Amino acid sequence: MNESLGNIFINACLVNNFVLAYFLGICPFLGVSGKMETASKMGGAVTFVMLISSMCAYGIHALLVAINAPFLQLISYIVVIASTVQLVEMFVKKMSPTLFRALGIFLPLITTNCAILALALFQTNKGYNFIESLVYAGGAGAGFTLALILIAGLREQLDFADVPKAVKGTALVLLTAGILSLAFMGFSGLGGK
Amino acid sequence: MVTYYSKEQRQADNERSKMSAAGVNKEKKDFWSRLKDSPSTDEFIKGVWKDNPVFVQVLGMCPTLAVTNTAENALAMGLATAFVLLMSNVLVSLLRNFIPKQVRIASYILIIASFVTIIDYVIQAISVDLHKSLGAFISLIVVNCLILSRAEAFASKNTVGKSILDALGMGVGFVFALLCLGAVREVLGSGTLFSFTVLPDAFQEWVIMILPPGGFFTLAIWLIIFNYRKQRKLAQ
Numbered sequence: 001m002n003e004s005l006g007n008i009f010i011n012a013c014l015v016n017n018f019v020l021a022y023f024l025g026i027c028p029f030l031g032v033s034g035k036m037e038t039a040s041k042m043g044g045a046v047t048f049v050m051l052i053s054s055m056c057a058y059g060i061h062a063l064l065v066a067i068n069a070p071f072l073q074l075i076s077y078i079v080v081i082a083s084t085v086q087l088v089e090m091f092v093k094k095m096s097p098t099l100f101r102a103l104g105i106f107l108p109l110i111t112t113n114c115a116i117l118a119l120a121l122f123q124t125n126k127g128y129n130f131i132e133s134l135v136y137a138g139g140a141g142a143g144f145t146l147a148l149i150l151i152a153g154l155r156e157q158l159d160f161a162d163v164p165k166a167v168k169g170t171a172l173v174l175l176t177a178g179i180l181s182l183a184f185m186g187f188s189g190l191g192g193k
Numbered sequence: 194m195v196t197y198y199s200k201e202q203r204q205a206d207n208e209r210s211k212m213s214a215a216g217v218n219k220e221k222k223d224f225w226s227r228l229k230d231s232p233s234t235d236e237f238i239k240g241v242w243k244d245n246p247v248f249v250q251v252l253g254m255c256p257t258l259a260v261t262n263t264a265e266n267a268l269a270m271g272l273a274t275a276f277v278l279l280m281s282n283v284l285v286s287l288l289r290n291f292i293p294k295q296v297r298i299a300s301y302i303l304i305i306a307s308f309v310t311i312i313d314y315v316i317q318a319i320s321v322d323l324h325k326s327l328g329a330f331i332s333l334i335v336v337n338c339l340i341l342s343r344a345e346a347f348a349s350k351n352t353v354g355k356s357i358l359d360a361l362g363m364g365v366g367f368v369f370a371l372l373c374l375g376a377v378r379e380v381l382g383s384g385t386l387f388s389f390t391v392l393p394d395a396f397q398e399w400v401i402m403i404l405p406p407g408g409f410f411t412l413a414i415w416l417i418i419f420n421y422r423k424q425r426k427l428a429q
Contacts, residue, residue, distance in 0.1 A: 026254035075306045114336040121329045171416040178409030
Protein backbone atom coordinates (compact mmCIF):
# COMPACT_ATOMS: atom_id res chain seq x y z
CA MET A 1 0.00 0.00 0.00
CA ASN A 2 1.82 3.04 -1.22
CA GLU A 3 -1.05 5.38 -1.84
CA SER A 4 -0.44 8.99 -1.00
CA LEU A 5 -2.71 10.55 1.58
CA GLY A 6 -4.21 12.90 -1.01
CA ASN A 7 -5.12 9.95 -3.20
CA ILE A 8 -6.83 8.18 -0.33
CA PHE A 9 -8.86 11.28 0.42
CA ILE A 10 -9.96 11.87 -3.19
CA ASN A 11 -10.72 8.18 -3.65
CA ALA A 12 -13.00 8.05 -0.61
CA CYS A 13 -14.61 11.41 -1.27
CA LEU A 14 -15.23 11.49 -5.02
CA VAL A 15 -14.27 8.36 -6.95
CA ASN A 16 -15.75 5.80 -4.59
CA ASN A 17 -18.26 8.06 -2.93
CA PHE A 18 -19.88 6.11 -0.10
CA VAL A 19 -23.42 7.09 -1.02
CA LEU A 20 -23.34 7.23 -4.79
CA ALA A 21 -20.95 4.38 -5.61
CA TYR A 22 -21.25 2.01 -2.63
CA PHE A 23 -24.88 2.74 -1.68
CA LEU A 24 -23.96 3.14 1.97
CA GLY A 25 -25.96 5.35 4.28
CA ILE A 26 -28.94 5.45 1.93
CA CYS A 27 -31.45 5.59 4.80
CA PRO A 28 -30.38 8.99 6.19
CA PHE A 29 -29.71 10.01 2.61
CA LEU A 30 -33.38 9.52 1.77
CA GLY A 31 -34.66 10.60 5.16
CA VAL A 32 -32.97 13.90 5.99
CA SER A 33 -32.09 15.27 2.57
CA GLY A 34 -35.26 17.33 2.31
CA LYS A 35 -33.73 20.56 3.59
CA MET A 36 -30.29 22.01 3.04
CA GLU A 37 -29.81 22.99 6.67
CA THR A 38 -30.51 19.59 8.24
CA ALA A 39 -28.52 17.89 5.50
CA SER A 40 -25.36 19.82 6.23
CA LYS A 41 -25.72 19.28 10.00
CA MET A 42 -26.27 15.57 9.52
CA GLY A 43 -23.20 15.44 7.29
CA GLY A 44 -21.13 17.12 9.97
CA ALA A 45 -22.32 14.76 12.69
CA VAL A 46 -21.65 11.67 10.57
CA THR A 47 -18.16 12.87 9.65
CA PHE A 48 -17.40 13.46 13.32
CA VAL A 49 -18.57 9.97 14.36
CA MET A 50 -16.70 8.47 11.41
CA LEU A 51 -13.42 10.01 12.55
CA ILE A 52 -13.84 8.77 16.13
CA SER A 53 -15.02 5.28 15.21
CA SER A 54 -12.22 4.95 12.67
CA MET A 55 -9.70 5.56 15.44
CA CYS A 56 -11.45 3.05 17.71
CA ALA A 57 -11.66 0.46 14.95
CA TYR A 58 -7.93 0.77 14.37
CA GLY A 59 -7.28 0.06 18.03
CA ILE A 60 -9.72 -2.85 18.18
CA HIS A 61 -8.27 -4.44 15.08
CA ALA A 62 -4.79 -4.34 16.58
CA LEU A 63 -6.12 -5.87 19.81
CA LEU A 64 -8.07 -8.63 18.02
CA VAL A 65 -5.04 -9.55 15.93
CA ALA A 66 -3.00 -9.70 19.13
CA ILE A 67 -5.40 -12.11 20.86
CA ASN A 68 -6.13 -13.97 17.61
CA ALA A 69 -9.91 -13.63 17.60
CA PRO A 70 -10.99 -12.27 14.19
CA PHE A 71 -14.51 -13.68 14.53
CA LEU A 72 -15.22 -11.07 17.19
CA GLN A 73 -14.50 -8.25 14.73
CA LEU A 74 -18.05 -7.50 13.67
CA ILE A 75 -19.56 -7.71 17.14
CA SER A 76 -16.94 -5.52 18.75
CA TYR A 77 -17.09 -2.92 15.97
CA ILE A 78 -20.84 -2.52 16.24
CA VAL A 79 -20.73 -2.29 20.03
CA VAL A 80 -17.98 0.32 19.92
CA ILE A 81 -19.82 2.37 17.29
CA ALA A 82 -23.03 2.28 19.30
CA SER A 83 -21.26 3.37 22.46
CA THR A 84 -19.30 6.05 20.61
CA VAL A 85 -22.52 7.54 19.33
CA GLN A 86 -23.94 7.45 22.86
CA LEU A 87 -20.80 9.14 24.21
CA VAL A 88 -20.83 11.81 21.54
CA GLU A 89 -24.48 12.42 22.32
CA MET A 90 -23.81 12.92 26.04
CA PHE A 91 -20.76 15.07 25.32
CA VAL A 92 -22.61 17.35 22.92
CA LYS A 93 -25.53 17.60 25.32
CA LYS A 94 -23.25 18.80 28.14
CA MET A 95 -20.96 21.04 26.11
CA SER A 96 -23.37 22.68 23.69
CA PRO A 97 -27.11 22.30 24.27
CA THR A 98 -27.86 24.44 21.19
CA LEU A 99 -26.04 22.08 18.86
CA PHE A 100 -27.68 19.13 20.62
CA ARG A 101 -31.13 20.53 19.96
CA ALA A 102 -30.23 21.30 16.35
CA LEU A 103 -29.13 17.73 15.68
CA GLY A 104 -32.06 16.21 17.55
CA ILE A 105 -33.06 12.73 16.46
CA PHE A 106 -30.22 12.45 13.93
CA LEU A 107 -27.55 11.75 16.53
CA PRO A 108 -28.89 8.39 17.81
CA LEU A 109 -29.83 7.44 14.24
CA ILE A 110 -26.18 7.48 13.25
CA THR A 111 -25.73 4.12 15.01
CA THR A 112 -27.68 2.35 12.31
CA ASN A 113 -25.92 4.21 9.51
CA CYS A 114 -24.21 1.50 7.53
CA ALA A 115 -21.62 3.91 6.18
CA ILE A 116 -19.90 4.02 9.56
CA LEU A 117 -19.64 0.27 10.06
CA ALA A 118 -18.58 -0.11 6.42
CA LEU A 119 -15.84 2.46 6.91
CA ALA A 120 -14.44 0.46 9.83
CA LEU A 121 -14.56 -2.78 7.81
CA PHE A 122 -13.06 -1.26 4.64
CA GLN A 123 -10.14 0.36 6.41
CA THR A 124 -9.33 -2.98 8.06
CA ASN A 125 -9.58 -4.81 4.72
CA LYS A 126 -7.34 -2.28 3.01
CA GLY A 127 -4.74 -2.49 5.78
CA TYR A 128 -4.40 1.26 6.32
CA ASN A 129 -2.18 2.53 9.12
CA PHE A 130 -3.40 5.00 11.72
CA ILE A 131 -2.87 8.22 9.73
CA GLU A 132 -4.21 6.69 6.52
CA SER A 133 -7.31 5.47 8.37
CA LEU A 134 -7.98 8.96 9.65
CA VAL A 135 -7.59 10.49 6.20
CA TYR A 136 -9.84 7.78 4.75
CA ALA A 137 -12.50 8.53 7.37
CA GLY A 138 -12.24 12.24 6.65
CA GLY A 139 -12.62 11.65 2.92
CA ALA A 140 -15.59 9.35 3.36
CA GLY A 141 -17.27 11.86 5.68
CA ALA A 142 -16.63 14.72 3.25
CA GLY A 143 -18.03 12.62 0.41
CA PHE A 144 -21.14 11.76 2.43
CA THR A 145 -21.70 15.41 3.31
CA LEU A 146 -21.15 16.47 -0.30
CA ALA A 147 -23.67 13.96 -1.65
CA LEU A 148 -26.20 14.90 1.03
CA ILE A 149 -25.88 18.63 0.34
CA LEU A 150 -26.06 18.16 -3.43
CA ILE A 151 -29.21 16.09 -3.23
CA ALA A 152 -30.78 18.45 -0.68
CA GLY A 153 -30.19 21.38 -3.03
CA LEU A 154 -31.78 19.48 -5.91
CA ARG A 155 -34.73 18.40 -3.79
CA GLU A 156 -35.45 21.94 -2.63
CA GLN A 157 -35.76 22.92 -6.30
CA LEU A 158 -37.76 19.83 -7.22
CA ASP A 159 -40.42 20.71 -4.64
CA PHE A 160 -41.72 23.26 -7.12
CA ALA A 161 -41.69 20.89 -10.08
CA ASP A 162 -44.91 19.35 -11.32
CA VAL A 163 -44.27 15.59 -11.40
CA PRO A 164 -46.79 12.75 -11.82
CA LYS A 165 -48.30 11.61 -8.54
CA ALA A 166 -46.86 8.11 -8.70
CA VAL A 167 -43.31 9.40 -9.05
CA LYS A 168 -43.47 11.75 -6.05
CA GLY A 169 -41.52 10.93 -2.89
CA THR A 170 -38.87 8.25 -2.67
CA ALA A 171 -38.95 7.32 -6.34
CA LEU A 172 -38.13 10.88 -7.37
CA VAL A 173 -35.21 11.06 -4.92
CA LEU A 174 -33.88 7.76 -6.24
CA LEU A 175 -34.07 8.97 -9.84
CA THR A 176 -32.22 12.15 -8.86
CA ALA A 177 -29.63 10.10 -6.99
CA GLY A 178 -29.18 7.90 -10.07
CA ILE A 179 -28.41 10.93 -12.23
CA LEU A 180 -26.02 12.28 -9.57
CA SER A 181 -24.36 8.89 -9.43
CA LEU A 182 -23.92 8.99 -13.22
CA ALA A 183 -22.27 12.37 -12.86
CA PHE A 184 -19.93 11.07 -10.15
CA MET A 185 -18.79 8.28 -12.46
CA GLY A 186 -17.01 11.01 -14.35
CA PHE A 187 -14.53 11.21 -11.46
CA SER A 188 -13.27 7.66 -12.03
CA GLY A 189 -9.60 7.69 -12.87
CA LEU A 190 -8.87 10.49 -10.43
CA GLY A 191 -6.72 9.73 -7.44
CA GLY A 192 -4.44 7.05 -8.88
CA LYS A 193 -6.67 3.98 -9.10
CA MET B 194 -57.04 -23.35 12.46
CA VAL B 195 -60.69 -22.77 13.19
CA THR B 196 -62.15 -19.64 11.73
CA TYR B 197 -65.44 -18.10 12.66
CA TYR B 198 -67.80 -17.44 9.81
CA SER B 199 -70.73 -15.09 10.14
CA LYS B 200 -74.00 -16.08 8.46
CA GLU B 201 -73.82 -13.33 5.90
CA GLN B 202 -70.29 -14.19 5.03
CA ARG B 203 -71.20 -17.80 4.48
CA GLN B 204 -74.14 -16.85 2.34
CA ALA B 205 -72.05 -14.50 0.30
CA ASP B 206 -69.43 -17.19 -0.05
CA ASN B 207 -72.00 -19.73 -1.19
CA GLU B 208 -73.43 -17.38 -3.71
CA ARG B 209 -70.06 -16.52 -5.06
CA SER B 210 -69.11 -20.13 -5.43
CA LYS B 211 -72.40 -20.78 -7.22
CA MET B 212 -71.81 -17.87 -9.51
CA SER B 213 -68.23 -18.75 -10.27
CA ALA B 214 -67.52 -20.91 -13.27
CA ALA B 215 -68.04 -24.66 -13.00
CA GLY B 216 -65.07 -26.81 -12.16
CA VAL B 217 -64.12 -25.05 -8.94
CA ASN B 218 -63.90 -27.74 -6.36
CA LYS B 219 -66.04 -26.69 -3.42
CA GLU B 220 -63.86 -28.31 -0.80
CA LYS B 221 -60.79 -26.70 -2.26
CA LYS B 222 -62.43 -23.32 -2.27
CA ASP B 223 -63.39 -23.74 1.34
CA PHE B 224 -59.84 -24.61 2.19
CA TRP B 225 -58.47 -21.60 0.37
CA SER B 226 -60.95 -19.16 1.81
CA ARG B 227 -60.31 -20.51 5.26
CA LEU B 228 -56.57 -20.21 4.69
CA LYS B 229 -57.04 -16.71 3.38
CA ASP B 230 -59.00 -15.60 6.43
CA SER B 231 -56.81 -17.17 9.09
CA PRO B 232 -54.76 -14.66 11.09
CA SER B 233 -51.50 -16.58 10.64
CA THR B 234 -51.71 -16.35 6.87
CA ASP B 235 -52.38 -12.68 7.28
CA GLU B 236 -49.18 -12.32 9.30
CA PHE B 237 -47.27 -14.02 6.49
CA ILE B 238 -48.87 -12.33 3.49
CA LYS B 239 -48.47 -8.88 5.00
CA GLY B 240 -44.69 -9.13 4.74
CA VAL B 241 -44.64 -10.61 1.27
CA TRP B 242 -46.99 -8.20 -0.41
CA LYS B 243 -48.94 -5.55 1.50
CA ASP B 244 -46.05 -4.33 3.66
CA ASN B 245 -43.25 -5.48 1.41
CA PRO B 246 -40.07 -4.31 3.18
CA VAL B 247 -38.44 -2.85 0.08
CA PHE B 248 -41.21 -1.64 -2.19
CA VAL B 249 -43.66 -0.39 0.43
CA GLN B 250 -41.71 0.30 3.61
CA VAL B 251 -38.47 1.29 1.83
CA LEU B 252 -36.28 -0.39 4.46
CA GLY B 253 -32.90 -2.02 4.05
CA MET B 254 -31.90 -0.04 1.01
CA CYS B 255 -28.12 -0.43 1.10
CA PRO B 256 -27.88 -4.17 0.28
CA THR B 257 -30.90 -3.85 -1.98
CA LEU B 258 -29.04 -1.51 -4.26
CA ALA B 259 -25.48 -2.63 -3.79
CA VAL B 260 -25.48 -6.36 -4.50
CA THR B 261 -28.31 -6.73 -6.99
CA ASN B 262 -26.18 -6.46 -10.11
CA THR B 263 -26.77 -10.16 -10.79
CA ALA B 264 -29.73 -12.36 -9.88
CA GLU B 265 -27.44 -14.86 -8.16
CA ASN B 266 -25.96 -12.28 -5.80
CA ALA B 267 -29.42 -10.94 -5.10
CA LEU B 268 -30.73 -14.39 -4.20
CA ALA B 269 -27.77 -15.17 -1.93
CA MET B 270 -28.05 -11.82 -0.17
CA GLY B 271 -31.81 -12.21 0.23
CA LEU B 272 -31.50 -15.69 1.73
CA ALA B 273 -28.72 -14.63 4.10
CA THR B 274 -30.78 -11.68 5.31
CA ALA B 275 -33.89 -13.82 5.66
CA PHE B 276 -31.94 -16.33 7.77
CA VAL B 277 -30.61 -13.65 10.10
CA LEU B 278 -34.07 -12.11 10.30
CA LEU B 279 -35.68 -15.43 11.22
CA MET B 280 -33.12 -16.42 13.84
CA SER B 281 -32.95 -13.02 15.49
CA ASN B 282 -36.73 -12.72 15.54
CA VAL B 283 -36.96 -16.10 17.30
CA LEU B 284 -34.31 -15.23 19.86
CA VAL B 285 -35.61 -11.73 20.53
CA SER B 286 -39.10 -13.10 20.97
CA LEU B 287 -37.87 -15.81 23.36
CA LEU B 288 -35.93 -13.30 25.43
CA ARG B 289 -38.51 -10.53 25.30
CA ASN B 290 -39.37 -10.84 28.99
CA PHE B 291 -35.76 -10.96 30.16
CA ILE B 292 -34.20 -8.02 28.32
CA PRO B 293 -34.43 -4.78 30.33
CA LYS B 294 -36.11 -2.04 28.38
CA GLN B 295 -33.22 0.43 28.62
CA VAL B 296 -30.67 -1.79 26.89
CA ARG B 297 -32.97 -3.52 24.45
CA ILE B 298 -31.63 -1.95 21.24
CA ALA B 299 -28.06 -2.80 22.18
CA SER B 300 -29.07 -6.39 23.00
CA TYR B 301 -30.91 -6.76 19.69
CA ILE B 302 -27.87 -5.53 17.80
CA LEU B 303 -25.66 -8.02 19.65
CA ILE B 304 -28.04 -10.89 18.81
CA ILE B 305 -28.15 -9.84 15.17
CA ALA B 306 -24.37 -9.42 14.98
CA SER B 307 -23.83 -12.96 16.30
CA PHE B 308 -26.03 -14.48 13.59
CA VAL B 309 -24.44 -12.34 10.90
CA THR B 310 -21.00 -13.62 11.95
CA ILE B 311 -22.34 -17.17 11.63
CA ILE B 312 -23.79 -16.62 8.16
CA ASP B 313 -20.60 -14.83 7.09
CA TYR B 314 -18.53 -17.92 7.87
CA VAL B 315 -21.17 -20.25 6.38
CA ILE B 316 -21.12 -18.43 3.04
CA GLN B 317 -17.34 -18.44 3.04
CA ALA B 318 -17.45 -22.21 3.57
CA ILE B 319 -19.98 -22.80 0.78
CA SER B 320 -18.50 -20.63 -1.92
CA VAL B 321 -15.45 -18.40 -1.72
CA ASP B 322 -16.37 -16.71 -5.02
CA LEU B 323 -19.78 -15.74 -3.74
CA HIS B 324 -18.25 -14.44 -0.53
CA LYS B 325 -15.87 -12.33 -2.58
CA SER B 326 -18.56 -10.84 -4.79
CA LEU B 327 -20.81 -9.97 -1.86
CA GLY B 328 -17.82 -8.55 0.01
CA ALA B 329 -18.40 -6.41 3.06
CA PHE B 330 -22.13 -6.38 2.43
CA ILE B 331 -22.63 -9.64 4.33
CA SER B 332 -21.23 -8.02 7.45
CA LEU B 333 -23.41 -5.02 6.75
CA ILE B 334 -26.55 -7.11 7.28
CA VAL B 335 -26.04 -6.07 10.93
CA VAL B 336 -27.11 -2.53 10.18
CA ASN B 337 -29.97 -3.51 7.87
CA CYS B 338 -32.79 -1.43 9.31
CA LEU B 339 -35.29 -4.12 8.28
CA ILE B 340 -34.01 -6.63 10.83
CA LEU B 341 -33.77 -4.19 13.71
CA SER B 342 -37.17 -2.75 12.94
CA ARG B 343 -38.81 -6.21 12.95
CA ALA B 344 -37.10 -7.04 16.24
CA GLU B 345 -38.21 -3.79 17.83
CA ALA B 346 -41.66 -3.46 16.30
CA PHE B 347 -42.79 -7.08 16.22
CA ALA B 348 -40.69 -9.79 17.86
CA SER B 349 -40.28 -7.93 21.15
CA LYS B 350 -44.06 -7.79 21.59
CA ASN B 351 -45.31 -11.08 20.16
CA THR B 352 -45.08 -14.82 20.74
CA VAL B 353 -42.45 -16.99 19.11
CA GLY B 354 -44.87 -18.55 16.63
CA LYS B 355 -46.13 -15.20 15.40
CA SER B 356 -42.60 -13.84 15.18
CA ILE B 357 -41.52 -16.78 13.04
CA LEU B 358 -44.42 -16.17 10.65
CA ASP B 359 -43.64 -12.48 10.54
CA ALA B 360 -39.96 -13.14 9.83
CA LEU B 361 -40.81 -15.69 7.12
CA GLY B 362 -43.19 -13.27 5.43
CA MET B 363 -40.76 -10.35 5.58
CA GLY B 364 -37.89 -12.61 4.51
CA VAL B 365 -39.78 -13.92 1.48
CA GLY B 366 -40.83 -10.37 0.62
CA PHE B 367 -37.23 -9.20 0.83
CA VAL B 368 -35.92 -12.06 -1.34
CA PHE B 369 -38.70 -11.38 -3.84
CA ALA B 370 -37.85 -7.68 -4.04
CA LEU B 371 -34.12 -8.34 -4.40
CA LEU B 372 -34.80 -10.87 -7.16
CA CYS B 373 -37.03 -8.38 -8.99
CA LEU B 374 -34.17 -5.89 -9.00
CA GLY B 375 -31.38 -8.38 -9.65
CA ALA B 376 -33.15 -10.09 -12.55
CA VAL B 377 -33.94 -6.83 -14.35
CA ARG B 378 -30.42 -5.51 -13.87
CA GLU B 379 -28.73 -8.73 -14.98
CA VAL B 380 -30.91 -9.25 -18.06
CA LEU B 381 -30.49 -5.69 -19.28
CA GLY B 382 -26.92 -5.25 -18.08
CA SER B 383 -25.30 -8.44 -19.29
CA GLY B 384 -28.01 -10.26 -21.27
CA THR B 385 -28.02 -13.22 -18.88
CA LEU B 386 -30.17 -14.54 -16.05
CA PHE B 387 -28.52 -16.66 -13.32
CA SER B 388 -25.52 -16.76 -15.75
CA PHE B 389 -27.62 -18.35 -18.54
CA THR B 390 -27.82 -16.33 -21.72
CA VAL B 391 -31.39 -15.23 -22.30
CA LEU B 392 -31.04 -12.45 -24.84
CA PRO B 393 -29.69 -12.90 -28.40
CA ASP B 394 -26.09 -11.98 -29.14
CA ALA B 395 -27.21 -9.01 -31.20
CA PHE B 396 -28.49 -7.33 -28.02
CA GLN B 397 -26.26 -4.46 -26.99
CA GLU B 398 -25.85 -4.70 -23.21
CA TRP B 399 -26.80 -1.67 -21.17
CA VAL B 400 -23.64 -1.58 -19.11
CA ILE B 401 -25.09 1.22 -17.01
CA MET B 402 -27.54 -1.24 -15.44
CA ILE B 403 -24.87 -3.19 -13.58
CA LEU B 404 -23.11 0.00 -12.48
CA PRO B 405 -24.32 1.98 -9.44
CA PRO B 406 -26.67 4.36 -11.35
CA GLY B 407 -28.57 1.35 -12.74
CA GLY B 408 -29.42 0.30 -9.20
CA PHE B 409 -30.96 3.66 -8.40
CA PHE B 410 -32.91 3.76 -11.67
CA THR B 411 -34.25 0.19 -11.43
CA LEU B 412 -35.44 0.63 -7.86
CA ALA B 413 -37.04 3.96 -8.75
CA ILE B 414 -38.95 2.35 -11.60
CA TRP B 415 -40.19 -0.51 -9.41
CA LEU B 416 -41.32 2.01 -6.80
CA ILE B 417 -43.17 4.00 -9.45
CA ILE B 418 -44.95 0.84 -10.63
CA PHE B 419 -45.99 -0.02 -7.05
CA ASN B 420 -47.16 3.53 -6.33
CA TYR B 421 -49.12 3.64 -9.57
CA ARG B 422 -50.89 0.37 -8.75
CA LYS B 423 -51.70 1.58 -5.25
CA GLN B 424 -53.18 4.81 -6.55
CA ARG B 425 -55.26 2.99 -9.16
CA LYS B 426 -56.61 0.79 -6.40
CA LEU B 427 -57.40 3.74 -4.16
CA ALA B 428 -59.14 5.56 -6.97
CA GLN B 429 -61.50 2.67 -7.59
